[in-house]
Amino acid sequence: MIARITHLSVYVLDQDRALDFYTQKLGFKKHTDIPMHGGGRWLTVTPPEQPELEVALMPTSPWGPWNAENAAAMRKLVEQGMFGFAAFKCKDVRATYEELHAKGVEFTMPPTQQPFGIIAVLKDDSGNTFSLSELEPKKGKRK
Amino acid sequence: MEPYPKAYLYKRIVQAKLLMDERFMERIDGELISNEAAFSHSHFIRLFKQVYGVVPRVYLSNLRLDRAQQLLDEGCSVADACLRVGFESVPTFSRAFKRRTGTTPAAYRKVREERARNMQEEPLEHIPNCYAMWLGWPQKRDPG
Numbered sequence: 001m002i003a004r005i006t007h008l009s010v011y012v013l014d015q016d017r018a019l020d021f022y023t024q025k026l027g028f029k030k031h032t033d034i035p036m037h038g039g040g041r042w043l044t045v046t047p048p049e050q051p052e053l054e055v056a057l058m059p060t061s062p063w064g065p066w067n068a069e070n071a072a073a074m075r076k077l078v079e080q081g082m083f084g085f086a087a088f089k090c091k092d093v094r095a096t097y098e099e100l101h102a103k104g105v106e107f108t109m110p111p112t113q114q115p116f117g118i119i120a121v122l123k124d125d126s127g128n129t130f131s132l133s134e135l136e137p138k139k140g141k142r143k
Numbered sequence: 144m145e146p147y148p149k150a151y152l153y154k155r156i157v158q159a160k161l162l163m164d165e166r167f168m169e170r171i172d173g174e175l176i177s178n179e180a181a182f183s184h185s186h187f188i189r190l191f192k193q194v195y196g197v198v199p200r201v202y203l204s205n206l207r208l209d210r211a212q213q214l215l216d217e218g219c220s221v222a223d224a225c226l227r228v229g230f231e232s233v234p235t236f237s238r239a240f241k242r243r244t245g246t247t248p249a250a251y252r253k254v255r256e257e258r259a260r261n262m263q264e265e266p267l268e269h270i271p272n273c274y275a276m277w278l279g280w281p282q283k284r285d286p287g
Contacts, residue, residue: 007271029213034266037280042270056274064278094150095194098157 007044009056010086011078013126015043018057021125025103028055038063047088060126084128089135093118096132155181156194163199167206168229173199208243211236216255221248 012018022028028045031054036042040063044054060075062068077083090096093111097120101107108129109121120132159179163171176199177187191199207228214224222233225248230236240248262269267280 007274032262032269034262034269036266036270036278040278042266042274042278091196092194094153095157095160098153099161102157102161 005053007054007056009058010084010124010128011060011074011126012057012124012128013060013075013078015041015057015059017125019043019045022055022057025100025105026124040064078126078128081123081127081129084124084126085130086128087131087133090132091135093120093132093134096120152190153194156187156190159187159191159199160195160202163203163206167203167210168227170229171203176203204239205243208240211240211248212244212251215248215252216259218256218259221252224248 010018019030019033022045023030027048029048029051031044031046031051032042033044034042041059043057045057046052046054060066060071060078062071066074074083097107097111100122106123107120108123109119111118111120117133122130122132124130159176162179163176173184173188177184182190188198191202195202197205207230211224211228211230214227215221219227221237225233225236228236230239237247237249240246240251244251246254267275270278270280
């Protein structure tokens with residue numbers, strides 16, 4: 001039986017820039033940073049309160065199993081925001097939105113009340129899209 | 144349950160948090176932070192805890208200790224990390240660090256130093272087998 005996810009990949013256009021975005025803006029922590037064969041780089045970060053889950057910031061350049069054609073196709077999809085989508089949880093969507101917005105993070109949807117709770121949608125520096133919702137949806141009215 | 148802070152209040156609470164994020168290494172006290180948010184001190188503490196789950200004093204202490212961990216990761220000495228994150232004495236810093244992480248700064252630094260060295264000498268120990276194989280680095284045993 002599968003027990004848990006330990007690693008997952010987010011494809012990014014520039015690993016240095018993505019590391020800065022994920023650590024300085026989203027508050028992730030750098031976990032592992034190792035140069036690999038052929039000019040590659042194994043770079044992982046962990047969510048602030050989930051140190052056991054490593055998110056690998058994978059390059060979209062020809063490397064490992066990626067030939068030039070595949071890498072270019074992946075890069076194009078990421079640039080267009082058509083590839084990555086994942087969900088983040090936080091304690092308070094409005095506060096997180098205000099903070100990230102002040103730090104220059106691009107949101108495609110500000111905090112919006114939905115029947116299932118309040119959500120916002122942000123993009124990382126490469127174009128990957130993430131929803132933001134609350135760990136425990138609060139009861140009560142909001143503006 | 145208390146009513147939620149109204150939308151405009153969020154900006155003020157977040158501004159106060161960002162002030163702490165930016166100036167955590169300085170001697171900033173609760174009054175300064177609540178003034179930044181333009182709230183009375185007690186009202187600010189209550190709203191901050193409602194949004195972030197901890198009171199500002201605890202948030203600030205955790206922020207300093209997290210930054211100290213990063214500095215130790217980067218090879219800073221314990222004394223240097225202590226001063227750079229705003230603690231006034233190493234014993235106070237060490238006690239707070241141990242309370243938060245379960246280990247002393249010196250022991251933490253030693254473990255991280257060994258990890259960094261091991262990462263250089265045995266990089267494949269730090270990359271999952273399945274990823275290493277997929278990325279064309281198949282020398283590991285027991286692929287995962």
